[in-house]
Amino acid sequence: MKIMVVEDDALLAEHVCQLLREAGFEPVGPFATAASALEEARRLDAAGAVIDYDLGSEASGAEVARLLCALDLPVLFVTGVPRATIPTELRACSFLAKPFSEQDFERMALAVFTARS
Secondary structure (H helix, E strand, C coil): CEEEECCCCHHHHHHHHHHHHCCCEEEEEECCHHHHHHHHCCCCCCCCCCCCCCCCCCCCCCCHHHHHHHHCCEEEEEECCHHHCHHHHHHHCCEEECCCCCCHHHHHHHEEEEEEC
């Protein structure tokens, strides 16, 4: 099952990809910008995405989440911003605050992405 990774911190992005692999998923990316993630999301056959809401000085991950939600794909926000920062229409997306434990990430990823398979 392919899962997009949208994260601007290179070390954290690679860690998330590794955790996804260990949980039995195939990570796609990582994508450091919303623009690159949007381009790929439109043509990729992914089952969902792990998205950092705050992509640094670039646009937020909200645009990517909106597109995936419109395609009825699950989104797991893994971010350091408070949940209240996320736009109201995206607050139904799953949420894991940074910093997180590997166990919490795996539990959330399995719950979010395998519940739909």
